[in-house]
Amino acid sequence: MIFRLATRRDLPAMVALLSNPDEDVLVDPLTVEVGEAYLRAFEAVDADPRNELLVLDEGDGTVLGCLQLTYIPGLGRRGIERALIEAVRVRADRRGAGLGRALLTEAIARARTRGCGLVQLTSGKRRTDAHRFYDALGFVASHEGFKLPL
Structure with missing residues (x-):
């Protein structure tokens, strides 16, 4: 197994993981419709060095x-850069084998290498x-989160 940056050809598999409301069901990437919004979002994220x-x-x-x-620059915490991890998913049929732990460990290592002082x-x-799972990795539920759909 290898860690790598996603390419456009990975988009159906990623959408299959992220768009499934029932995370315990495996969705075949060949059945996923990758619409224009997903393509635009992928291209924007892929082009952004942060x-x-x-x-x-x-x-x-x-x-x-x-x-x-x-990667988020900021003035808080004496100007440290922080890393935000979002959209974490592991295939339903491969959970429990340490893949999620390996994926998060890789993300944390990338943040450290970049000089981030915090991962959230x-x-x-x-x-x-x-x-x-996050608690076992050392994350602490230190804040209450709020969202406002626009």
């Missing part, structure tokens, strides 16, 4: 997991298994 779409590849091009890593993420309140 963003990385990271995939865990079986070694044959099969995407087993993905996440987005965004959010997770839906009902995703209790994910919360236990």
